[in-house]
Amino acid sequence: MTSFAVQRSGRPTTADELAPLAFAGYAHFTAMQVRGGRIRGLDLHLERLRYASTELFGEAVPDDRVRALLRAALEAGPADLSLTATVYSTAGEFTVAGPDAEVEVLVRTGPAASGPRGPLALAAVAYERVLPAVKHVGEVAKTYFLRQAVEQGFDDAAFVDRRGRLTEGSIWNLAFWDGDAVVWPEGELLGGTTMGIVRRQLDRLGVPQRVEEVTLADLPALAGAVVMNSWTPGVAVHRVGSVSLPEAPSFLAVLHQAYEAEPPTSP
Template sequence: MTSFVVQRNGRAATAEELTPLAFAGYAHFTAMQVRGGRVRGLDLHLDRLRLASMEMFGQALPDDRVRSYLRTALKAGPDDLSLLATVYSPAGEFTAARPDAEPEVLVRTGPAASGPPGPLTLATVEYERVLPAVKHVGEVGKTYFLRQAVGQGFDDVAFVDRRGRLSEGSIWNLAFWDGAAVVWPAAEMLGGTTMGIVRRQLDRLGVPQRVQEVTLADLPALAGAVVMNSWTPGVAVHRIGSVPLPEAPSFLALLHRAYQAEPPTSP
């Protein structure tokens, strides 16, 4: 019988082990969609966990060990599922980490997800995440501003930095289309794994792409916009703030084609 699991370091997590984590917020994670027991961009997920561990804890677990924890969790579940791998230090938070406090891994699986159908409207708010290159937990601002946006009649939120540049969404990367090339916003942000997959596959497909600063004033000159994350390589966006954006079905199809071109691998 298959089931979804919560495991700590490759075995079932106990309530005693989970209790202190429920009251802690110093950790990082990666989220992935598993289809047929395989994952696209596994190397990017492992890179993310390794680099974030070095940044937050000063040490990282070997990739082979992390992969073994992922395999153990996948064996217990269906072929298609969502997986969240969280890395934390047993030293906890609000204290200087002990040099010997090796990071530990919490893996949770759940039903497969594919994201909203769209198109979406995004409110804008000036906000810059702490450690923006790290996918860390305990980010109250993202949920707070998302709920504020929904309360204002939007579907989600896009962040604008102090220089007026669009950076990312609450749980999304942003991507734009100028009619011929994919435009990635230049700002401090989290480099998403799906974003990484799409960028390298667009290169292989010979599709032009560039990184540039994008402000609200730049939007009327663009030909389309999407958000993407581990759920999906693209959900159409038809308004950011008060600025409407045209439908771009060919852009959306291109991003999905690039994502599908990435061969999935088994942990």
């Protein structure tokens, strides 16, 4: 029988324990796909949690402890699954953390996922996330703009900052292709773990890449675009706003090759 887990500090959690978290907005998380009990870019997930915990709470759960909690959750489920680790403080929100506040980790598992097939059409939305370098839970705008985009006939949304730069998607990183090199958008955005995996493996594969500003006006000169997140290293984007883009299958192939080159590890 297949079973998934919701664990707090390594043990099954109860409804009473979850109730204070139901509407909590001061927490951060990382999401990953587990295959065969192993995780690609585990070091990047741990780094993300350390950074965000220090930023939000002034302290971080030690890596060894986080890894033990991940292992406990994986042991309760199948070899292939989705896993989300959420870190929060027992002080809650709208308060100043006192000396008795503790930083806790909630680990939740569910069915494995691989994302949409694409190609996708993205609405261009003027929006800048608060604390963009932190993958925090206070993200009502992402779902709001996603739903607005779907109502307008798009699949999802891409964000444009006050300088007119494309930065990221609702739950995605953006990447572009000029025909020879991967172009990562410059701006205030969340550096995804899949993005980190792909970037370091592209370096090892000798594939050119660079970071530069990308605006809607720049898109016609580019040869392709994708979105990526923990589900997948690349889903083709064929339109952003009113601007069409080629699907660039060779670009997708390079990104998937880079991702597959990353050796998965066990927690």
